[in-house]
Amino acid sequence: xxxxxxxxxxxxxxxxxxxxxxxxxxxxxxxxxxxxxxxxxxxxxxxxxxxxxxxxxxxxxxxxxxxxxxxxxxxxxxxxxxxxx
Amino acid sequence: xxxxxxxxxxxxxxxxxxxxxxxxxxxxxxxxxxxxxxxxxxxxxxxxxxxxxxxxxxxxxxxxxxxxxxxxxxxxxxxxxxxxxxxxxxxxxxxxxxxxxxxxxxxxxxxxxxxxxxxxxxxxxxxxxxxxxxxxxxxxxxxxxxxxxxxxxxxxxxxxxxxxxxxxxxxxxxxxxxxxxxxxxxxxxxxxxxxxxxxxxxxxxxxxxxxxxxxxxxxxxxxxxxxxxxxxxxxxxxxxxxxxxxxxxxxxxxxxxxxxxxxxxxxxxxxxxxxxxxxxxxxxxxxxxxxxxxxxxxxxx
Numbered sequence: 189x190x191x192x193x194x195x196x197x198x199x200x201x202x203x204x205x206x207x208x209x210x211x212x213x214x215x216x217x218x219x220x221x222x223x224x225x226x227x228x229x230x231x232x233x234x235x236x237x238x239x240x241x242x243x244x245x246x247x248x249x250x251x252x253x254x255x256x257x258x259x260x261x262x263x264x265x266x267x268x269x270x271x272x273x
Numbered sequence: 274x275x276x277x278x279x280x281x282x283x284x285x286x287x288x289x290x291x292x293x294x295x296x297x298x299x300x301x302x303x304x305x306x307x308x309x310x311x312x313x314x315x316x317x318x319x320x321x322x323x324x325x326x327x328x329x330x331x332x333x334x335x336x337x338x339x340x341x342x343x344x345x346x347x348x349x350x351x352x353x354x355x356x357x358x359x360x361x362x363x364x365x366x367x368x369x370x371x372x373x374x375x376x377x378x379x380x381x382x383x384x385x386x387x388x389x390x391x392x393x394x395x396x397x398x399x400x401x402x403x404x405x406x407x408x409x410x411x412x413x414x415x416x417x418x419x420x421x422x423x424x425x426x427x428x429x430x431x432x433x434x435x436x437x438x439x440x441x442x443x444x445x446x447x448x449x450x451x452x453x454x455x456x457x458x459x460x461x462x463x464x465x466x467x468x469x470x471x472x473x474x475x476x477x478x479x480x481x482x483x484x485x486x487x488x489x490x491x492x493x494x495x496x497x498x499x500x501x502x503x504x505x506x507x508x509x510x511x512x513x514x515x516x517x518x519x520x521x522x523x524x525x526x527x528x529x530x531x532x533x534x535x536x537x538x539x540x541x542x543x544x545x546x547x548x549x550x551x552x553x554x555x556x557x558x559x560x561x562x563x564x565x566x567x568x569x570x571x572x573x574x
Binding site: 196212213214224227228229254256258263265267 | 312315318329424429489
């Protein structure tokens with residue numbers, strides 16, 4: 189599935205992934221392939237991308253925002269994203 | 274005679290060096306403008322997507338959702354945010370914004386102005402310089418230097434401050450005066466009501482996009498809370514857009530002003546050169562006449 193991470197300053201990431209862990213307002217959750225259409229609010233926390241294009245997992249510390257899931261296309265809107273080590 | 278020649282020569286030189294400065298400033302503005310435009314373009318996908326999500330939720334939500342930023346109160350305390358540049362030499366750019374504010378004080382908000390209930394917030398140093406002698410308004414100068422750091426974090430802090438003040442009823446209405454960026458040559462000074470939100474509407478979303486509209490979304494936590502979360506985000510993005518557009522407009526205006534200045538200098542130099550050549554010619558003619566008449570006097574003997 190295709191993942192995009194957008195902030196007002198720039199496009200942080202665009203690429204393929206097999207799973208995305210997100211900090212939802214009601215607790216952390218993960219989106220896998222063929223997830224039903226979803227719009228969810230996110231709080232400050234870690235966004236973890238599993239099985240990214242180069243096979244590894246990537247992590248960002250993101251600020252509150254939203255995620256939209258539709259037809260295996262995931263768009264994360266956040267006010268800021270810093271790559272974690 | 275040669276005194277006049279020298280005078281013209283120095284003037285040509287000074288105009289030429291001024292022209293070099295204006296030319297350089299134009300080039301600098303052009304490159305800054307490109308960067309400013311880049312910023313606007315980079316922000317666009319985020320703003321568009323935010324609006325799209327709003328459209329998706331609004332469609333699914335029934336009835337109106339109450340948002341604290343949309344509360345209409347009688348307009349007693351007014352905040353006007355004026356966006357200007359930090360530096361001059363950009364033509365009528367700052368004065369145009371200043372004129373719009375003055376007009377608002379005299380017409381739309383004359384009652385509140387008379388009662389001393391109008392505050393003006395300055396973003397950009399030149400705005401304060403226009404109004405600093407006015408003792409009737411409350412000057413808010415906390416964010417004068419915002420154009421020094423145009424990151425979203427920095428700008429959204431200002432938006433948050435304004436939004437909180439509105440919720441705390443420190444202001445009943447917030448208006449923003451800025452320059453809308455149309456293209457490099459045209460920038461339109463404009464007034465927009467920032468708070469309360471007049472209507473929360475998704476702009477620029479193509480509703481004909483089939484699979485988007487028909488998708489049956491799950492909402493987490495729920496539509497009402499999502500809209501409540503979405504509203505401040507959209508407001509902040511809007512505020513960010515004001516600053517970015519004003520920033521691009523500033524560089525556009527300076528570029529045009531400096532371009533005109535360079536052209537004027539060119540014309541001035543042309544005129545001066547003609548003057549210089551005439552004076553030179555006149556000097557030569559007088560000298561020849563002196564020599565010839567001197568020789569004629571000798572021959573006459």
